[in-house]
Amino acid sequence: MMDGSDSMLLEVNDLQMHYPVRSRSWFAKPDYVRAVDGVSFSIAKGETLGLIGESGCGKSSVGRSLLRLITPTAGKVRLEDVNILDLSKREMRDRRREMQIIFQDPFSSLDPRLTAEQIVSEPLVNFKVAKGRELSRRIEELFDQVGLQKQHLKRFPHEFSGGQRQRLGIARAMALNPRFVVCDEAVSALDVSVQAQIINLLMDLQEQLGLSYLFISHDLAVVEHISDRVAVMYLGKIVEIADCHSILQNPQHPYTQALVSAVPRRHPSQKKEKIILKGDLPSATNPPKGCRFHTRCPMAMERCSTVEPIIKRFSDDHAVACHLID
């Protein structure tokens, strides 16, 4: 599944996103925050790839680069056979029909001055998909799909609950029948009970419409529920990528092990030692030499601080970037 076979919808190759930071003097070389520093993965049709990592590791930058909401520094993003980073602005705009995003914050991602109906109709009007009666029919259909009622059409965003707002955001993303949707922490801002509803809605829609998701989250429990495969990111790089089951049952990278050990057990009898990582995420402006995780790794060796591990196949559907694997 990890080969670039024909079933792949999206392939990301060595994606880099470096944000310039203001340098101390005019003559100093400008510094860059290496938010994303060489990330590669692929997503098959109808598949969900979970992308997890702690805050500031570059997950959202990956999601936004894929849709060119920010322009990546380097790399390739192929949607079927087209590298979307090579497209002109106008060509990219047409491609947006196929790629959509659901944002984390259901409060600030909806224009407070527009009604629910206007918000959902915006992409349809932009691409002249429907007009007049056809448009209202399509909007009602979308409302129905995401579990909103007809009487919600004329309401303003502040009249909805958080979960309903997120449904509205989902309706907007689904309006153009995209094939690939980035869910950028789509449920992180919601209550746990609402999270479950939204996740189930996303999974239902995936089944109905054959969507592929990139599901970005910092919550392994949520990612476990929705993902087919999971990629673990640390400081701008993917350290481990595998199918969901292997990541949870057989994590190889010490960072993944720490993450998995932090997920609450379902039953008190399933005791397991928690691995508590020391220290903070190092600065992405000046990442540690060698393995980026060696400053916090409980199993760091001498080699880790000098040689950067490359991501290697561990088993059929499981790749890890760690010297311990050799």
Add this chain to the structure above:
Amino acid sequence: MSMISRIFGFCLRYPLVGISTLILLALLFVSLFAPFLWTVDPLQISPATRLRPPSLEHWFGTDALGRDIYSRVVYGTRTSLFIGFVVTLVSYAFGIAIGFLSAFNRFADTVLMRIIDGVMSIPSVLLAISLTALAEPGIWIVILAISIIEIPRVTRLVRGMSLALRDALFIEAAYASGTSTWRTLFRHILPNISAPMFVQASQICAQAMLIEATLSFIGAGVPPSNPTWGNIIAEGRSLYQIAPYMILFAAMALAITVLAMNLLADGLRDALDPKLNRGG
């Protein structure tokens, strides 16, 4: 019927907006129908009836040349409102354009904001005086001068609020939905900054009328033959101790208009907040 009751309900909920709008509508009526409001020719000189105090014949009295002050104040409403509205329109047209440009283009921002800073560093009345001195006196040069003073204020407001909104998630969402930049500006950004803009517009309108009066008062504004409130006050200045009515009514008209404008600004601030919107 429902329209009328809705407007009536709105005015009850926001009495400040209701009262000030009523005053401004009355002023608009006065300026539109000035010739039919028992006025005589405001330029008609009659030396025989100079400096008459208010009476049934001359409601507000007459000035040093025997002109009817009531007629002059009523016709002055035209000039003041006209200048106020035109200056507001002109300064918003330019202010929104320049504000958007500098919020979305970094290079333009650097250049334009330095120019704006420069204009704002000159005392406004002084700037207006020197601008009116450049051309023949007339109402349009006054409008131009006051607009140049007001444009930077609008620009600053539009730019600041657009910058704050530019990175808002719903703007990014619009972009992701394929909305063009122009459409984003007018559909998402403009409506979201409109409330403070309306508030400031009524203040700018009031400010423009005050500056016009100031310019006329010191003789740098509209030519003295035109009846404007500033001109009327200026002419009454030397005689106010023996004929206070010469400046009283014009000053009152000016004060009421500016007050109504400021009340409107205050009321709009509450009425236009979508989160406080109580229907209507």
